[in-house]
Amino acid sequence: MLFNSIDFAIYLPIVFIIYWFITNKNLKLQNAFLVVASYVFYGWWDWRFLSLILFSTIVDYSIGRFLAKENTLNKRKVYLWISIVTNLGFLGFFKYYNFFLDNFIQAFTWMGVPVSGRALHIILPVGISFYTFQTLSYTIDVYRNKLKPTKDFVAFAAFVSFFPQLVAGPIERASNLLPQFYTKRVFNYTKAVDGLRQILWGLFKKVVIADNCAVFVNIIFDNHQEYSGSTLVLGAIFFAFQIYGDFSGYSDIAIGTSRLFGFNLMQNFAFPYFSRDIAEFWRRWHISLSTWFRDYLYIPLGGSRGSKKQQIRNVFIIFLVSGFWHGANWTFIIWGALNALYFIPLLLTNNNRNHIEIVAHDKSYPSLKAVLKILLTFGITTLAWVFFRAESVAHALQYLFGICSLSLFAIPEIRPTYLFILLVFFLIIEWLGRTNKYALETLFCRYKRPIRITFYYFIMILIFWFSKNEQTFIYFQF
Amino acid sequence: MNLFIKKTLTFCLFLLVLISLRFWILPYYYGNDIYASKIAYFEKTKTPFNTVLFGSSRLYRQLNPRIIDSITTDYNIKTFNFASPATFYPESTYLYENFIEENDSKKIKYAIIELQHLELFKNNAKTIKGNYWNTTSNMSHCISLINDSHYSKKKKNRLKKTILLSFIYRVLDFTSIKDFFKTKNTFNNNNNNGYYSLQQEVADKTSNLESILEYYKKFNLDISNYKKLVQTAKLRDNLDVSKLTVNNSHLKHLIQIIKLSKEKGIDVIYVLPPKLNLEYYKALLPIVNLLPKNNIIDLSSYKDHTNLYGKDASFDFYHLNNKGSRLFSIVVGEKLLANLNKAK
Numbered sequence: 001m002l003f004n005s006i007d008f009a010i011y012l013p014i015v016f017i018i019y020w021f022i023t024n025k026n027l028k029l030q031n032a033f034l035v036v037a038s039y040v041f042y043g044w045w046d047w048r049f050l051s052l053i054l055f056s057t058i059v060d061y062s063i064g065r066f067l068a069k070e071n072t073l074n075k076r077k078v079y080l081w082i083s084i085v086t087n088l089g090f091l092g093f094f095k096y097y098n099f100f101l102d103n104f105i106q107a108f109t110w111m112g113v114p115v116s117g118r119a120l121h122i123i124l125p126v127g128i129s130f131y132t133f134q135t136l137s138y139t140i141d142v143y144r145n146k147l148k149p150t151k152d153f154v155a156f157a158a159f160v161s162f163f164p165q166l167v168a169g170p171i172e173r174a175s176n177l178l179p180q181f182y183t184k185r186v187f188n189y190t191k192a193v194d195g196l197r198q199i200l201w202g203l204f205k206k207v208v209i210a211d212n213c214a215v216f217v218n219i220i221f222d223n224h225q226e227y228s229g230s231t232l233v234l235g236a237i238f239f240a241f242q243i244y245g246d247f248s249g250y251s252d253i254a255i256g257t258s259r260l261f262g263f264n265l266m267q268n269f270a271f272p273y274f275s276r277d278i279a280e281f282w283r284r285w286h287i288s289l290s291t292w293f294r295d296y297l298y299i300p301l302g303g304s305r306g307s308k309k310q311q312i313r314n315v316f317i318i319f320l321v322s323g324f325w326h327g328a329n330w331t332f333i334i335w336g337a338l339n340a341l342y343f344i345p346l347l348l349t350n351n352n353r354n355h356i357e358i359v360a361h362d363k364s365y366p367s368l369k370a371v372l373k374i375l376l377t378f379g380i381t382t383l384a385w386v387f388f389r390a391e392s393v394a395h396a397l398q399y400l401f402g403i404c405s406l407s408l409f410a411i412p413e414i415r416p417t418y419l420f421i422l423l424v425f426f427l428i429i430e431w432l433g434r435t436n437k438y439a440l441e442t443l444f445c446r447y448k449r450p451i452r453i454t455f456y457y458f459i460m461i462l463i464f465w466f467s468k469n470e471q472t473f474i475y476f477q478f
Numbered sequence: 479m480n481l482f483i484k485k486t487l488t489f490c491l492f493l494l495v496l497i498s499l500r501f502w503i504l505p506y507y508y509g510n511d512i513y514a515s516k517i518a519y520f521e522k523t524k525t526p527f528n529t530v531l532f533g534s535s536r537l538y539r540q541l542n543p544r545i546i547d548s549i550t551t552d553y554n555i556k557t558f559n560f561a562s563p564a565t566f567y568p569e570s571t572y573l574y575e576n577f578i579e580e581n582d583s584k585k586i587k588y589a590i591i592e593l594q595h596l597e598l599f600k601n602n603a604k605t606i607k608g609n610y611w612n613t614t615s616n617m618s619h620c621i622s623l624i625n626d627s628h629y630s631k632k633k634k635n636r637l638k639k640t641i642l643l644s645f646i647y648r649v650l651d652f653t654s655i656k657d658f659f660k661t662k663n664t665f666n667n668n669n670n671n672g673y674y675s676l677q678q679e680v681a682d683k684t685s686n687l688e689s690i691l692e693y694y695k696k697f698n699l700d701i702s703n704y705k706k707l708v709q710t711a712k713l714r715d716n717l718d719v720s721k722l723t724v725n726n727s728h729l730k731h732l733i734q735i736i737k738l739s740k741e742k743g744i745d746v747i748y749v750l751p752p753k754l755n756l757e758y759y760k761a762l763l764p765i766v767n768l769l770p771k772n773n774i775i776d777l778s779s780y781k782d783h784t785n786l787y788g789k790d791a792s793f794d795f796y797h798l799n800n801k802g803s804r805l806f807s808i809v810v811g812e813k814l815l816a817n818l819n820k821a822k
Contacts, residue, residue, distance in 0.1 A: 006604070006647055006651070187482075189482050193482065464652030464653075
């Protein structure tokens with residue numbers, strides 16, 4: 001079920017009513033209902049893959065229980081590895097089997113040893129990368145004794161399958177989300193209203209910004225040979241907004257929906273396009289994944305300790321794995337490598353933590369220097385996005401070569417005025433709300449109710465007006 | 479909690495009112511591109527049409543107004559075909575009822591409407607074409623029609639869910655307004671007064687019906703298809719109509735349309751086409767028996783219209799090719815003439 005579908009618009013109030021009015025007297029019942037509601041939500045897409053979630057739930061719950069009883073380090077390690085191998089095994093099979101097979105065959109053929117293998121027609125289960133990482137974090141935290149293993153299977157099943165964030169995150173830590181299933185949720189008016197506001201803004205980002213950018217992105221990327229360099233630049237910029245609107249929009253809806261049910265999820269995006277360098281960008285983009293890699297991969301590898309060589313190696317590993325997490329294609333790996341290359345100079349010069357606060361956090365306008373830095377960061381990020389969007393490395397290179405021509409200075413063939421206006425409006429709202437968790441959080445709260453409500457209606461009308469037929473979220477494929 | 483629900487409902491209700499304002503702007507046919515372009519043509523043309531056809535592709539693709547006009551010259555009939563693809567009941571009657579409401583009915587003397595049974599597809603419910611006609615009155619009519627039908631309880635529930643879903647989508651799907659103004663799809667008149675045979679459209683290089691052409695070729699290569707077609711048609715002939723249930727809601731609606739039209743000076747003639755599936759005949763034949771004889775043309779009998787079932791007349795299971803359409807138009811024209819003579 002898509003968040004931007006009428007199905008969900010009908011489903012959400014039904015779940016909400018049952019959750020708060022029928023199952024609210026008994027915590028176990030309420031959690032069990034959340035599991036059922038989440039399974040229905042997921043099964044709406046393809047019920048066959050529910051077995052994967054259930055299997056993953058049983059495996060990690062059992063391993064958590066075994067770890068609780070086991071004090072021997074070696075045995076604990078074995079349990080941990082069973083969990084890692086099982087979870088990553090599923091992920092590897094569904095997501096990477098054909099990629100590895102293709103590359104294996106190509107490599108051997110290149111070496112003059114022809115081998116054959118049959119690619120499988122594999123459907124990638126929606127959200128597998130997300131819930132796999134979420135359950136893995138549980139086992140790892142239990143192994144590290146940072147988290148007490150749960151005895152409550154229903155609560156654990158609800159944690160794994162919690163429908164607002166099941167298919168595209170935020171990738172929650174067990175230490176944050178799981179305890180919320182142990183305590184009785186109390187309805188909080190302010191929290192629920194805030195949730196609705198965040199859903200509204202998420203829908204705007206997805207339906208108005210991302211889906212409308214997508215129309216032009218698809219045209220330009222699919223027919224890049226026919227367009228001037230300036231149009232290709234525009235296509236890349238539109239994609240930068242598409243992916244941001246799409247993914248952060250999804251996260252906003254997920255967080256907002258969770259708040260309606262009394263849950264708090266972590267912030268996943270913090271206005272990344274206002275970043276002044278790439279290090280800041282990565283602290284503000286897909287925070288739940290970045291911190292996951294930081295805690296479970298980067299730090300165990302040594303992090304920023306050790307020699308410069310080791311630091312560079314660690315940064316490269318993190319970004320390459322992050323790229324590969326996004327998809328089984330060399331384009332994602334190159335995207336990761338590019339980001340690593342952007343990041344390393346900052347790390348080597350100890351400038352990777354220069355910008356912790358949001359730009360102009362105590363002022364209305366940024367300095368010229370900050371604007372130039374933001375533009376530069378946005379520029380190099382957009383350049384990397386070309387690899388992320390392209391079908392293949394060759395496609396991305398042709399696209400970039402297309403940009404590097406005299407036609408870069410020509411007037412773009414595609415100039416969707418309405419989209420430019422929407423983007424300017426979007427950026428203004430994002431700028432005004434940049435010090436909050438999401439742009440609309442407190443933006444209009446200081447105004448009188450009629451003004452505030454009119455603004456919300458205006459956003460709703462924009463959503464209705466610019467909506468297209470239920471476009472799927474990009475991040476579902478990851 | 480109560481305050482939250484109250485405020486959210488008020489917000490949503492007002493939003494609903496706000497988005498429903500679009501129904502004031504949109505014409506009643508906003509979800510049917512072909513019909514919209516036919517209306518545009520009809521309103522522009524100087525030809526004094528006095529007879530209109532409403533229905534699905536079974537009339538759009540098969541009933542040639544020029545043939546009807548040539549047979550009924552004594553009555554100075556000038557026919558325009560308003561039928562459009564996949565326009566099933568009650569969409570077709572919805573269009574007709576609104577058409578006579580909006581147009582100067584004095585000009586129209588006869589309306590030929592395809593007799594159809596309720597046809598609902600779950601996937602279509604989400605499309606504008608599949609829900610723009612689903613007004614509150616159409617939805618409640620459909621529900622009572624489903625209740626009165628001979629279908630199993632399971633099928634009734636499924637159909638009710640579909641009609642409800644389609645209604646919700648109609649109300650919430652705000653894109654309709656944008657799509658309507660974007661629509662540039664026009665029918666190919668080809669001097670045929672709204673008629674366009676399937677075979678002709680497939681043959682036209684401008685058409686995008688390649689998949690249908692492939693289907694047509696496959697259908698024609700497999701001789702067993704004709705056997706199946708004839709078998710079904712024979713089963714229809716063997717039906718004991720007296721034992722079939724009459725759908726009173728459907729009958730009442732059809733009679734109401736006859737009366738409403740009469741008030742506006744229009745004679746309605748329902749046409750029961752050949753080659754429908756058996757389930758539809760089971761639902762429609764008892765109604766045919768109860769409708770006034772002058773208001774019905776029944777072409778469902780295989781025995782009486784064997785020529786419409788032959789390979790040389792068929793396009794596929796449900797449609798006729800050029801030759802079949804010509805035969806069909808002649809039969810309808812002749813039956814219409816007979817009805818008119820009787821009424822005289």
